[in-house]
Amino acid sequence: MEAKQEVKRYKCKYCGEEFDKPVRLAQHIRVKHKRAKKREKEKIKRETASERINRVIEAVGILKGLQVSPNLSEGEKKILDDVLKRFEDFIASMQK
Ligand SMILES: [Zn+2]
Numbered sequence: 001m002e003a004k005q006e007v008k009r010y011k012c013k014y015c016g017e018e019f020d021k022p023v024r025l026a027q028h029i030r031v032k033h034k035r036a037k038k039r040e041k042e043k044i045k046r047e048t049a050s051e052r053i054n055r056v057i058e059a060v061g062i063l064k065g066l067q068v069s070p071n072l073s074e075g076e077k078k079i080l081d082d083v084l085k086r087f088e089d090f091i092a093s094m095q096k
Helices: 022-032 034-067 074-094
Strands: none
Touching: 022 034, 034 074
């Protein structure tokens, strides 16, 4: 006896319409929700940019921790200063 196969449905997240194949769903989204999908993509891009800023801010925090380390020579401190300044300029330009 054959086990009853559960039919998997692929539900459109934009309008709730259901499809039996992911290809059909993708096709439907492409045709019916082109703009919604584009908007979503742009939203993701924005989030990625702010995530990137957060990572840079984190790196700056680590570098600032290093800067006060007593083991650094004057030359190394100077390099760290330059790097930090560059990071801070970058953050400032991203947050404009
Ligand atoms: Zn839909």
